[in-house]
Amino acid sequence: MERPARLCGLWALLLSAGAGGRAARPEFQLPVTNLSVSVENLCTVIWTWNPPEGVGPNCSLSYFSHFGNKQDKKIAPETHRSKEVPLNERICLQVGPQCSTNESDSPSNLEEKCISPPEGDPESAVTELQCIWHYMKLMNCTWLPGRKTSPDTNYILYYWHSSLGKILQCKNIYKEGQHIGCSFALTEVKDSSFEKHSVQVMVKDNAGKIRPSFHIVPLSSHVKPDPPHIKKLFFHNGDLYVQWKNPQNFYSRCLSYQVEVNNSQTKTHDIFYVEEAKCQNSEFEGNLEFISKGTICFMVPGVLPDTLNTVRIRVKTNKLCYEDDKFWSNWSQEMSIGKKDNPALYITMLLTIPVILAVAVMILLLYLKRLKIIIFPPIPDPGKIFKEMFGDQNDDTLHWKKYDIYEKQTKEETDSVVLIENLKRASQ
Ligand SMILES: *[C@@H]1O[C@H](CO)[C@@H](O)[C@H](O)[C@H]1NC(C)=O
Numbered sequence: 001m002e003r004p005a006r007l008c009g010l011w012a013l014l015l016s017a018g019a020g021g022r023a024a025r026p027e028f029q030l031p032v033t034n035l036s037v038s039v040e041n042l043c044t045v046i047w048t049w050n051p052p053e054g055v056g057p058n059c060s061l062s063y064f065s066h067f068g069n070k071q072d073k074k075i076a077p078e079t080h081r082s083k084e085v086p087l088n089e090r091i092c093l094q095v096g097p098q099c100s101t102n103e104s105d106s107p108s109n110l111e112e113k114c115i116s117p118p119e120g121d122p123e124s125a126v127t128e129l130q131c132i133w134h135y136m137k138l139m140n141c142t143w144l145p146g147r148k149t150s151p152d153t154n155y156i157l158y159y160w161h162s163s164l165g166k167i168l169q170c171k172n173i174y175k176e177g178q179h180i181g182c183s184f185a186l187t188e189v190k191d192s193s194f195e196k197h198s199v200q201v202m203v204k205d206n207a208g209k210i211r212p213s214f215h216i217v218p219l220s221s222h223v224k225p226d227p228p229h230i231k232k233l234f235f236h237n238g239d240l241y242v243q244w245k246n247p248q249n250f251y252s253r254c255l256s257y258q259v260e261v262n263n264s265q266t267k268t269h270d271i272f273y274v275e276e277a278k279c280q281n282s283e284f285e286g287n288l289e290f291i292s293k294g295t296i297c298f299m300v301p302g303v304l305p306d307t308l309n310t311v312r313i314r315v316k317t318n319k320l321c322y323e324d325d326k327f328w329s330n331w332s333q334e335m336s337i338g339k340k341d342n343p344a345l346y347i348t349m350l351l352t353i354p355v356i357l358a359v360a361v362m363i364l365l366l367y368l369k370r371l372k373i374i375i376f377p378p379i380p381d382p383g384k385i386f387k388e389m390f391g392d393q394n395d396d397t398l399h400w401k402k403y404d405i406y407e408k409q410t411k412e413e414t415d416s417v418v419l420i421e422n423l424k425r426a427s428q
Pocket residue numbers: 033034050051052053
């Protein structure tokens with residue numbers, strides 16, 4: 001299969017509807033001859049024809065043509081016309097000769113040639129086939145399986161664009177939830193009119209069971225830029241200035257911006273749509289101290305400087321330079337400005353907390369000890385008590401104590417002697 005393009009060609013219908021009435025044209029009545037249609041690449045459809053017979057010498061021949069419902073009328077001397085068409089539907093070209101470049105009021109000698117979509121059940125074809133160009137990096141196409149598709153279908157995606165020269169097969173088919181996708185590199189810029197071109201995409205399956213689907217992605221749309229990069233936030237005269245760098249390969253006038261400001265204190269969440277990013281304040285112009293080169297600047301109104309503000313930005317293409325403005329970039333990394341909790345305070349806290357804890361523990365221990373004393377009073381220690389009573393007279397106390405004990409003992413001994421003597425007397 002060196003040229004999958006042929007696949008497309010095969011579906012060309014060689015059927016040609018007869019021309020309309022051939023009577024009315026005063027110049028000549030005959031239609032063009034040998035009108036035929038073919039397909040190149042994936043879906044570049046080319047119609048060719050030959051001049052009618054019997055053209056007079058005074059006739060400067062040109063051809064009037066249009067598609068299906070009188071779309072894209074054209075009068076030109078060439079004997080061919082081409083169009084990139086997603087071949088999911090039948091498309092027809094009508095063409096007729098005339099002797100001037102003026103538009104005829106009622107062209108009547110028109111020939112028609114159509115090309116039909118590929119064969120197969122339309123409900124087997126994939127749906128929601130769409131592609132997003134991650135600018136100058138890769139094209140990412142996704143689709144959903146058709147309604148009448150077996151779950152084990154092996155999908156194939158072919159793509160073509162003018163810088164390639166041949167049709168390629170996308171290698172990295174992946175599945176993400178219901179969606180199936182494939183992405184391929186798209187970085188080359190062969191000529192400056194690259195963005196006037198399109199990428200042709202066809203999705204089929206390797207068993208030939210589903211109807212192929214076609215998609216044409218104009219390179220002037222479906223562009224998703226990389227996120228911008230915030231360089232700096234600063235307050236000046238009470239206003240917040242945001243300064244950022246755009247993603248590569250974009251002119252700033254070709255992008256629209258969104259600046260998100262979250263305030264941690266007021267819990268507000270503001271989004272500013274910026275069509276033309278420019279700091280109004282002329283004092284910044286050329287002032288590299290504030291605005292460095294190649295960056296974009298925006299003044300955010302009404303931001304409280306003494307609170308913590310978190311800012312992030314995203315971009316999308318605008319209609320000044322691109323055909324659509326649908327695909328936002330990812331958000332940039334965020335950056336904060338304003339009064340945060342003082343880091344010095346943190347360190348002080350970090351150091352004082354253990355000290356405070358230690359003191360608290362000590363106080364607690366002391367308190368517990370006192371508590372213990374109250375709950376479990378210590379067994380009185382007479383020595384201690386006397387010590388307290390007599391202060392420094394240690395020797396005396398000792399002496400007194402000895403005496404006290406001695407006296408007690410003598411008394412007890414005396415008592416028992418008396419008792420024994422009494423008993424003796426009683427027994428006699
Ligand atoms: C139409 O095509 C045939 C075969 O290609 C050729 O012989 C014939 O001359 C063509 N007619 C005109 C009017 O060019």
